[in-house]
Amino acid sequence: MRIIAGYLIGIVFGVGIAISGMANPAKVLNFFDIAGTWDPSLIFVMGGAVVVTFVGYKLVFGRSAPLLEEKFHLSTLRDMDSKLIGGSAVFGIGWGISGFCPGGALPALGTGRWEVFLFTAALIVGIFLARFLQSARKSSAA
């Protein structure tokens, strides 16, 4: 049941990303290029997604638990630490260079374009690199 639900929800997300333009680096980079070939389309993606999710979450959180799980899995972190801000800044730099974010790239794999596979491979290497750095730091601090 959870697998079927996950697959169908993934399709809805993937279709949304595909038609929104988030899977297209040229469009993403143009959104951020106000001084050049500006394309404001992506403000509609973000706006539509946040408003629908805001209302949807209000309804869902009226329940005591999800339909197929015992509880909601939500982050309980509250601190504005340097990891959150530094990591987000680094992500912004990478997004500005490549035009792909993870949510845009994963569905874009379905187009079969080699550029998306190249980006995703580098993304995965980057995730492992960060984990390695984090665990190296933890063990040297201990």
Place this chain on the structure above:
Amino acid sequence: METAFTPWASLSGGVLIGVASTLLMLFLGRIMGATGILAGLLQPKSADDFAWRAAILAGMVSGPLVVWVVSGQMPAVQVPISPFMLVIGGLIVGVGVTYGGGCTSGHGVCGMARLSPRSIVATITFMLFTFATVYVVRHIIGVS
């Protein structure tokens, strides 16, 4: 490279992203964050944990194919940068989202929608840095 302004397609896509985020919370109680789903897939806690994440990823990848079948056109993926920049960008994104604990979908959509202060700060931070980076790359270094 110019791209056409597509408010309706982008709004429809955004609405679907919102619907998917809502349904994932309703059914599985999870945040629809590409970073979290991918990271959990690379280091799953259990077979069950791996299964739902893999199912979502498979669905995501099917998205463009569904669009192709319905509309007869594969969604456009135009890459105006070199493979070298793509790899550098991918590495940097991977490091950033791991430390930052999320990306556009997790912080930018789901976190913002539940008014999480951390996600709001993260989203403002990465948006500002993306604007700045694109400006530097295109208008100061002059690559475009």
